[in-house]
Amino acid sequence: MSAVFDAVIIGAGPAGMAAAITLADHDARVLVLDEQAGPGGQIYRGVEEMSLTMPELFAALGPDYAHGDELAARFRNCGAEYRARAMVWQVIPGEEAHEVWVSQGGRSSRVLARSVLVATGAMERPVPVPGWTLPGAMTAGAIQVLLKSAGVVAEDLVIAGAGPLVYLLAAQCLAAGARPMAVLDTTPRGNLTAALPLLPGALRGKGPGYLAKGIGLKLALRREGVPVFSFVTDIALKGTSEVTDIAFKSRGRPLWLSAGVVALHEGVIPAQQMTRALGCAHEWDDVQRCFRPRTDGFGNSSVEGVLVAGDGGGIGGARAAEHEGRIAAAEMLRRAGKLDDAARDRLAAPERRGLAQHLAIRPFLDRLYAPPAWVRAPADEVMICRCEEVTAGAIRAAASAGAQGPNQAKSFLRTGMGACQGRMCGPVVSEIMAAAHGISVEQAGYYRIRPPLKPITVGELAEAELD
Amino acid sequence: MFRRLEDPRAEIEFDFEGRPVTAREGESVAAALLAAGLRGFRATAISGASRAPWCMMGVCFDCLMEIDGVASRQACMVTVTRGMHVRRQRGAKALDGAAAPFDDEEGDFA
Numbered sequence: 001m002s003a004v005f006d007a008v009i010i011g012a013g014p015a016g017m018a019a020a021i022t023l024a025d026h027d028a029r030v031l032v033l034d035e036q037a038g039p040g041g042q043i044y045r046g047v048e049e050m051s052l053t054m055p056e057l058f059a060a061l062g063p064d065y066a067h068g069d070e071l072a073a074r075f076r077n078c079g080a081e082y083r084a085r086a087m088v089w090q091v092i093p094g095e096e097a098h099e100v101w102v103s104q105g106g107r108s109s110r111v112l113a114r115s116v117l118v119a120t121g122a123m124e125r126p127v128p129v130p131g132w133t134l135p136g137a138m139t140a141g142a143i144q145v146l147l148k149s150a151g152v153v154a155e156d157l158v159i160a161g162a163g164p165l166v167y168l169l170a171a172q173c174l175a176a177g178a179r180p181m182a183v184l185d186t187t188p189r190g191n192l193t194a195a196l197p198l199l200p201g202a203l204r205g206k207g208p209g210y211l212a213k214g215i216g217l218k219l220a221l222r223r224e225g226v227p228v229f230s231f232v233t234d235i236a237l238k239g240t241s242e243v244t245d246i247a248f249k250s251r252g253r254p255l256w257l258s259a260g261v262v263a264l265h266e267g268v269i270p271a272q273q274m275t276r277a278l279g280c281a282h283e284w285d286d287v288q289r290c291f292r293p294r295t296d297g298f299g300n301s302s303v304e305g306v307l308v309a310g311d312g313g314g315i316g317g318a319r320a321a322e323h324e325g326r327i328a329a330a331e332m333l334r335r336a337g338k339l340d341d342a343a344r345d346r347l348a349a350p351e352r353r354g355l356a357q358h359l360a361i362r363p364f365l366d367r368l369y370a371p372p373a374w375v376r377a378p379a380d381e382v383m384i385c386r387c388e389e390v391t392a393g394a395i396r397a398a399a400s401a402g403a404q405g406p407n408q409a410k411s412f413l414r415t416g417m418g419a420c421q422g423r424m425c426g427p428v429v430s431e432i433m434a435a436a437h438g439i440s441v442e443q444a445g446y447y448r449i450r451p452p453l454k455p456i457t458v459g460e461l462a463e464a465e466l467d
Numbered sequence: 468m469f470r471r472l473e474d475p476r477a478e479i480e481f482d483f484e485g486r487p488v489t490a491r492e493g494e495s496v497a498a499a500l501l502a503a504g505l506r507g508f509r510a511t512a513i514s515g516a517s518r519a520p521w522c523m524m525g526v527c528f529d530c531l532m533e534i535d536g537v538a539s540r541q542a543c544m545v546t547v548t549r550g551m552h553v554r555r556q557r558g559a560k561a562l563d564g565a566a567a568p569f570d571d572e573e574g575d576f577a
Contacts (some may be wrong), residue, residue, distance in 0.1 A: 033527060037493065037546055040526055049493055054477050085546075123526045133529075135506045135519030137515065142523035150491065150498035151472040241517045242506045261468050271526070286490075352497060386521075386529060389513040419528035419539065424521075454525075 004097045005031045006336035007329075008113035010088050010274065013041020014318045015310025016119035017071050018325035019332070020080040022347075026333050031111060033086040034077075035104050039075055041121055042141060043318045044068025045051075046149035054151055060175035061148070064318075070094040071322070090451035091116055091278055093303050099462070101138075103456050108464040115305050115332040118275055118293075119325065120270035122311035125290070125371060126424050127161065131237025132264065133386050136244075140169045140265035153178035154261040158246055160184035160235055161265030161306040163369040164210075167217040169263065174224055182257055183221060184232040184248055186266070188372045194369035205360030206319070229255065233374065237262055251386070266371045270312045273423060276449040278303055284442035287366045288315060289376060290427065291446055298348070299328035308333060315366075316359055323355035385425035387418020395429060399436035406430050406447050419455070422447040469501045476488035480550040484568065490547045496524060497530045500553070508532060508542065512558035532556060533568075 007023050009016045012034035016368045023030040032039075040047045047068040049057045058066070075082070085103060088241045092099040097112040122137040131137060132290040140159060146152040154376065160168055170180050202211060221228060229250035238245040247256050269290035272282065281302035282291040292314040299307040310321035330347040333339040339347065380393030390413045398412040406422075409415050416422030417428055422429075426447050434444035476491040483500065490499035497520045497538035501509070508530050520530040523543045530542040531556040542553070557567045 035544060046493075054472070054474065057472060064477040123524070124522065132521075133516065133518060135508070135517055138512065138520065139522050142520060146469065146498055150494040150502065151474045151476075152469050152494075152498055152502045153472060155468050155470055178470075178472075242519075331516075386518075386527065389511060389516070419531060420526065423526050423528075457537070 003029065004112040004114055005029050006113075006338070007031075007117060007332045008033065008098070008100050008111055009058055009114045009117040010034075010091075010100070010120055011041060011119035011121055011310070011312070012036070012039040012075070012082065012084075013043060013119060013121050013310060013321065014068070014071065015121070015312075015321035015325035015328075016041070016117065016423070017075040018322035019117055019119065019309060019329040019387040020082075021074055021078040022329035023332060024079040026338050028333060028336055028338060030080040032080055033100070034082070034084055035087050037084055039072045039082065039084075040068050042145065043185070045145055048227070050148065050151050057147075057151060057176060057240045057424065061172055062175075065148075068318075078281070087454055088274070089453045089456055091274065091306075093278060093306060101451075103454075103460060104379065105408075106457075106460060108456060108460050110464070110466055114304045115307060115335050116243055117299070117325075117332065118278070118301075118306065118308045118312055119310045119326055120271050120274050120312045122315060122375045123271045123423065125266045125269050125375065126428055127264040127266050128376060128382045128392070128428055129235045129237065129244065129264070130379070130382055131239065133383050134237055134239050135242040136239070136259075136261050136363075137237050138261060138263055140165050140263040140379055141268075143261070143263045144169055144172065147172060147176060151156065154263075155182060156258070157263060158182050158184065158257055158259040158261075159263045160232065160246065160248070160264070161185065162187040162372070163265055163267045164214060164302065165222065166265050167214065169265075170226060171217045171220050174226070180226055181259060182227045182229060184229045184235070184246075184250070186232045186235070186372055187230075187369060189231055191217075191370055193366050194370075195364055198364040198367055202361040202364035205357035207361035207364075210365075220257060233372070235264075266375050267369055267425060268311065268315055270311075270314060271423075272446070273421070273449055273453055275301060275308060276446065277321075277451060277453055278306055280308070282446065284440065288369055289371055289431070289441075290315075291430075297327075298331035299324060299345075300331065305335065316355075316362060320355055320358040323351045323358065326351045327355070329408075371429065376428065377435060378428065384428050385413070385415040385418065387420050387424070388414040390415045390425070392428075392432060395432045396436055399433055403433070404437070405433050405444050407445070409433060410447060416447045421449065421453070468502065471502050472521055479547065479549045481547055481549065481553060483553050484555065494547060495523075495543050496532065496534060496545045496547045496551070499543065499547045507555070509555055510557040515557070
């Protein structure tokens, strides 16, 4: 039996890297497992390689991305054990230690951990509109991944959606010399008025910096003459075997653009697959309209020894994620017996102050970019479960026929039983079931998630090594 | 459609359904094929509809391909390697581990 790690961290994004650095600084035995080829998570995707091989593009992506390179360098040198291309497919909570099952290079093995930090970050909210399953329909994040990890850009791109990422992506494409054809801003008119009273709060802490960045991005688009359509609704992607056009309304006026690639984006939500499978209690955020695992001030979930940091615990952004990672690290050091309560609190105190600075803008942003109603109540003909090809209308019919919640919809229709294991349809199915029964989404609940969290072959399972 | 920026990384070649495709070292199979002009990556098991990568970060499972004889692998999560064999797949994974391939005339590989 191999030794038990003081902490196993799942995910090498900002939260995971920051936590690992703090743990290693205090001589904890720490292991970081991450699915990607290099550290950085999605926000700093490909950052190490790009800074070396494509310095011009690296510079064009700006100082926020460059920060990720510094963080990754500190992480590489911190003394934490790091395994890249390592996919965690099950975590089993235990009394003495938690079991973490990980697949690497086609072989699975088990590691043991006193504490597990889930730092698996966010995913983009599904944007179910007509035609969103056609080749050429992608997320804004997908376009960013292509740019950051492969230096590949879209030539005939329309960006449609709401949230900071819409304008960031447009500006990054411009900086890379790939001019988007248009930006379709879906922020509803009502969001502006609802967010305005929260603006004073957004002027505290690091808020002004975020606001200035956002305004700068919008001005850059105007300067470059990229057409921006406001108050966009009724998006439909057109094409028979791939996207060729996008139809929409702007300020109620019907419009039509040719586009081979459409990036859709309606904000990001915590990736709940792992915390759900672990049995962590989740709560519903009615403004951001997403579930998030319930945590205390140190990142502890409802499952003993399982902590959550970063956007996986609620959306706060990359810099907030670092502070949360270090706060969780302080708690894991206490759990490992390396710090007493007072020392943990001393270590966490400056991180809490830093976190508050970065979160000051969130109530304003959350309200301004609260997803429009059509995202959570798509028309009957729109595909919701992409894997099993189940429409919103079929889910509503199942609700009428007696399906009480997402898990019964699954039994009726196979929604959530396809390859993505409900990642793509889950958030929408919960909304549809809640609306159909006139209950809250929290009451409607969410899919039960079961291992393996990602597919592994039966052969790999049979040959799994215990320790 | 996608295009590549100026890129000093080493070029490598892999096999896509019998045709050579050039990729850059370190990128994913999905990125390499999108850059090469591929639109449809697979046909679904239910309706046979054409699909391609949606998220590029391992969430959506719409980029499933047969890679080196193993079906239903996430092309966005697999780093492309020299000489790798990649095929589109129709529907679910076949029992022998290899997916049913597309006919040549159905290919929309530009």
